[in-house]
Amino acid sequence: MSTDTAPAPGPAPSGPGHARRLPGALRIGLSRGRVEIRSFSREWESLVFTFSLPALILVLFASVFDGMFDMGMPAVDHYLPGMIAMGLMSVSFQLLGTGIAGERENGGLRRLRGTPMPPSAYFIGKTVLVAFLSFGQTVLLLGVAVLGFGARLPSDAGSWATLAWVLLLGTVSCALLGIAVSSLARSAQAASAVVVVPFLVLQFTSGVFVPVVALPDWVVDAAGLFPLLWMAQGIRAGFFPEEMAALEPGGSWDLPQVALALGTWCVVGLVLTLVTFRWKTRRDG
Amino acid sequence: MSGEAIEVRGLTKRYGDDTAVAGVDLTVHRGEVFSFLGPNGAGKSTTVEILEGFRRRDGGSVRVLGEDPGTAGRVWRSRIGVVWQQETQVPALPVRDLVRHFAGYYPESHDPDEVVERVGLAEKAKALPSSLSGGQRRRLDVALGIVGRPELLFLDEPTTGFDPQARRDFWSLVRELADGGTSIVLTTHYLEEAEELADRVCVIARGRVRALGDPATLGGRASARATVHWTVEGRRRETVTDEPARVVGELSACFDGEVPGLSVHRPTLEETYLELIGQDGGAEAAGRSTV
16 A cells, blocks of 8 residues: 555655654543543542541541540541541542442453553552542641631641651552552452452441540551551540640651551552452453 | 555454454454454454554464564554544543643644544534544544544444444544545444445454455355246246356246236345354355455
8 A cells, every 4th residue: 555645534644754752651541640630530439438537537426535545635636647547548549449339340451552652651540549549538627627626737847747748659659559459359349359358348447437545456557557547546645735646656756667567558459469460351451 | 655554364362261363363454444244242342452452362373564463662553543432531621622632642643633533524614523423423533533634544343323324424534534545344233334435345253254255256155046036827936056147047938027026136235144153054154255
């Protein structure tokens, strides 16, 4: 066939002397990030269950439990760190764990494999989505807590710095764990079971709803194998007054241990993701 | 551009003990519409998915646009377009924005608005995919498959579930693409679709090519024996012959003019196909396949 100069209907000319310049992975990835955010915001189920649930629970706890137990502080201050930890795990672990399994099952990933999109662009897009939702989640919870219930925010730069690295390491580790879990599940339905159920169990065993001092040691030890407990502890270190550290399992905030646990999960999550990630379902062979 | 669009020699694929593709040879020329026909589980989807670079093969050589799809990179993927068989999820974005987004994956895409227009979705440009009918949804799949200006387009059962008008509209879109120089590999269950669109059809059954050629002459169809029917004293009569014109001439002389109930029948593509994929017919046809 001679060089095709036909307008619209024809294929693009190619061959020697006509090098095709592919768009870069970063550009496609950022474009995917925008699409992921727009697409997410149109699905009301995910908006309610993945994004808004922690804020709803915070509103309930701050209104209902205030003054009911002796927490040494208003209920909103008591529950805010745990809700932030839960909210960030929700928009990273739960969102990616169920979302990617769904895309794999219903052909979204297959469709992408039929295009020249580089795999890295897919993960850049997910990073943009999780970063956007994590930021939004934190702002929403702080806004509800401060404007709705007069919660107390940290006043010193050191506490904010602690919050910054704990939120970052926690979100990254949970996101990677979510991607890994999506590949382990056999189907999208199985993924929602292996994501939602452990996540719920962790919420009750990691100091999110129930203070860790009230839990048996073996429960805390088991929960300590996963990132949520450490995220919650690190966030409490940022928000709570220093004397509250006495109520932590080790009697202190133990930030080096928090950093080690979350950092280890980032590495383990990355390795699991690289080893297990599949573009196809098991059926596709 | 040079070389064939697709060259396959001795392709095999097994799933466990089950041989899905048992030594397929075929060539698809540049610019032709090439259709795969075959029953479910015959190996045609496996073959096509190997050509698309989605499945690995166990044996044989495969060249698609001059490259091995098993190892080809992004540049190669930018030269092919795929419309998958199953409905595949797309992000919840309006039609036009989706086509625009996918256009951004390719080095030289079509104008997204033009593509939306050409697949007949201009009125639905601002609609979300979830609000589209089955046929419109399929046309969106086609839009996403062609927006990158592919040299080679794979259409896997593209018109399943279409009403007759939608199917005819789709056929004219495929013809337009073919006229523009795009090579097309069409997998279909509809014999009339293959007959309407394909320059050549390839019948696959039990993992092998049973026949390959022009749909008008497939499996010796054009030269097959004809059946002549007529009616005498209210009773239907028939004779099978290699020379239908001579038989009709004799009948005409015999009846001295019009012959009551006269018809001459040669095997339709469907009859030929069913014979080819049948147990005995398949084996017989394999002997005279024209690969």
